[in-house]
Amino acid sequence: MSNTRLRLGRTQSVPIYRQLYQRLREAMTDGRLPPGKRVPSVRSLASELNLSRGTVELAYQLLVSEGYLLPRGPAGTIVSPHLPDAMGPAPTPDTMAGQAPESDLEPPQPFQLGLPALDAFPHKLWARLSQRRLRAQTSAELNYPPPTGHPALKRALVSYLGVSRGIACQPEQIFITDSYRDTLGLICRALLTPGDRGWFEEPGYVMARERLLGEGMHLTPVSVDGEGVNVEAGYSRDAQARFAVVTPTHQSPTGVTMTLARRQALLAWAKREAAWIIEDDYDSEYRYRGQPVPALKSLDGDERVLYTGTFSKVLFPAIKLAYLVVPRTQIATFQRATRGLGHGSPTLNQAVATDFIEEGHFARHLKRMRALYQMRREHLRQALEHHLGDRIHIDLQAGGMHLLARLPDGADDVTLARQAASAGLGGHALSAWYLSAARQSGLLLSFTNVTDAAHADALAARLAELMT
Numbered sequence: 001m002s003n004t005r006l007r008l009g010r011t012q013s014v015p016i017y018r019q020l021y022q023r024l025r026e027a028m029t030d031g032r033l034p035p036g037k038r039v040p041s042v043r044s045l046a047s048e049l050n051l052s053r054g055t056v057e058l059a060y061q062l063l064v065s066e067g068y069l070l071p072r073g074p075a076g077t078i079v080s081p082h083l084p085d086a087m088g089p090a091p092t093p094d095t096m097a098g099q100a101p102e103s104d105l106e107p108p109q110p111f112q113l114g115l116p117a118l119d120a121f122p123h124k125l126w127a128r129l130s131q132r133r134l135r136a137q138t139s140a141e142l143n144y145p146p147p148t149g150h151p152a153l154k155r156a157l158v159s160y161l162g163v164s165r166g167i168a169c170q171p172e173q174i175f176i177t178d179s180y181r182d183t184l185g186l187i188c189r190a191l192l193t194p195g196d197r198g199w200f201e202e203p204g205y206v207m208a209r210e211r212l213l214g215e216g217m218h219l220t221p222v223s224v225d226g227e228g229v230n231v232e233a234g235y236s237r238d239a240q241a242r243f244a245v246v247t248p249t250h251q252s253p254t255g256v257t258m259t260l261a262r263r264q265a266l267l268a269w270a271k272r273e274a275a276w277i278i279e280d281d282y283d284s285e286y287r288y289r290g291q292p293v294p295a296l297k298s299l300d301g302d303e304r305v306l307y308t309g310t311f312s313k314v315l316f317p318a319i320k321l322a323y324l325v326v327p328r329t330q331i332a333t334f335q336r337a338t339r340g341l342g343h344g345s346p347t348l349n350q351a352v353a354t355d356f357i358e359e360g361h362f363a364r365h366l367k368r369m370r371a372l373y374q375m376r377r378e379h380l381r382q383a384l385e386h387h388l389g390d391r392i393h394i395d396l397q398a399g400g401m402h403l404l405a406r407l408p409d410g411a412d413d414v415t416l417a418r419q420a421a422s423a424g425l426g427g428h429a430l431s432a433w434y435l436s437a438a439r440q441s442g443l444l445l446s447f448t449n450v451t452d453a454a455h456a457d458a459l460a461a462r463l464a465e466l467m468t
C-alpha cells in the first residue's frame, strides 16, 4: 500500500484514525483494494505510515464493524467479498444514527431515531418559563456555568431519580454534561486509559461505540438475547475487561429489558473484577406496559455503576443536557476530571429545566408523552404489518421510542436503509449496530413523530414500495 496515497494530516480536525478509515474505505469502494484482498497487518501498516498501532487498530475495528473488512484469525484480515455498499458515501456518525446531518435545521425526518415528539413539546410553556428566568437573570447566572452543573438542577435530579428510578444519591454525585457522548468522554477521562477493554452490547448503540473507539477503548462485543446482555458470554470472551456499557431498561436497539438474574450476575462480575458498569438509561420513562423497572444503579451496593441519563428524549435534543451519577467513592476523581473541560450546558437551559421539573410540568409532560407514544407506536405497527405483512416481523417490547422490524436473515438492510434515506425517510439498518460479522437484519424505525394513523399508513406504503 503506497504511503503517498495514505498520507494523513495531523493538522486536520478529523482524527487520524478516522482519516485512515476514510482512505481505506475509499480504496475499497473504488476498487484499489478489491474484495478478498488481504490488507496489511496492523503492525506493518502502523510502521509503514509511522502511526501508533492503536490508531490503525481503531480504523480497522470500524471497518470490520461496518462489514468492509473481514478478520480471519491467523490468516489475516481481508477486504470483505460483499462490500456493504460499494458506491455510497462514507457514513458519518450522524447518518449512522439515523439523525439529520449537522447543517440541517429542518424538521425531523419520518422514522428518525432518538427524537421525542417535537410537535407535542409544550413550546409556549417553555417560552414562558424561559422568559421568566431571563428577566430575573442575576450576574451570577451570567458568569461561567459551574463545571459540574447547576446546583439547583442537581437537587431536582436527586429527587427525580430517587422517586422514578430508585436511585439514592447526593447532589455531589451528579455531573451535568452536554450529551451522553460527552458523558462517555468524561468517564474515559476520569477512570479509563486508552487501550482499556470493555464489553459492548451486540448489537449496541452506534454513537456510543464511535465515541468509545475514538477515546481509544477496545470493545468486545457481547451478545444480547431475550434476557438482555449475556453476562456469561462476556466472562468467557473477556473476564478481565475494565468496563461494560449496558442499556438494561430498554436494550438499545432491541428493546429487551435485562432480567434481575442478569443484573445480579453483571454486578457480581463488576465487584469481583473491580470493573465499571456504565448504565445508559436514555429512555426508561417510556414504558407502555407492566411496572416501571428500577435502574440497575438502584442495586449497586458495591458502587460499581456509573449511571447516565439525558434530557434529549424527555425534553428535546437541542437543549443539550445530560447527566451522570458517579459512585460516592469517585466524586473527587470526577471533580478533577471536569477541570480543564468546557463549562457544560448554558446556565439558562439548566435553570429552565429545573423549573420545569420542580413545578410539576415534567411529570405531566411525561405522562402525556407515554400515552401519545403508545398510540403512535400502535399506528405504525398496524400500518407496517398491513403493508409489509410477513416480509417483516415486529418484536413489540414493553417500552422505547422505536420499532424493530426484523427482516429475513441475510436481507440487505443497509441498502434498504440507504434507499429509504434517499426517499426522505429516516430510520436505520439493524446490522450496522453490530461490531462483529455475525449480524441480524432489520429496520429501526422511530414512531415518536408519526402523527396519526393516516401518516403511519402513508409512510408504511412508501417503505413497502422500496421493498418490492
Ligand SMILES: Cc1ncc(COP(=O)(O)O)c(C=O)c1O
Binding pocket: 113, 114, 115, 178, 179, 180, 181, 205, 247, 252, 280, 282, 310, 311, 312, 313, 317, 321, 322
Ligand atoms: C441508546 C442511546 N443512549 C443515549 C442517547 C442519548 O444521547 P444524547 O444525550 O447524546 O442525546 C441516545 C440518543 O439517541 C440513545 O439512543
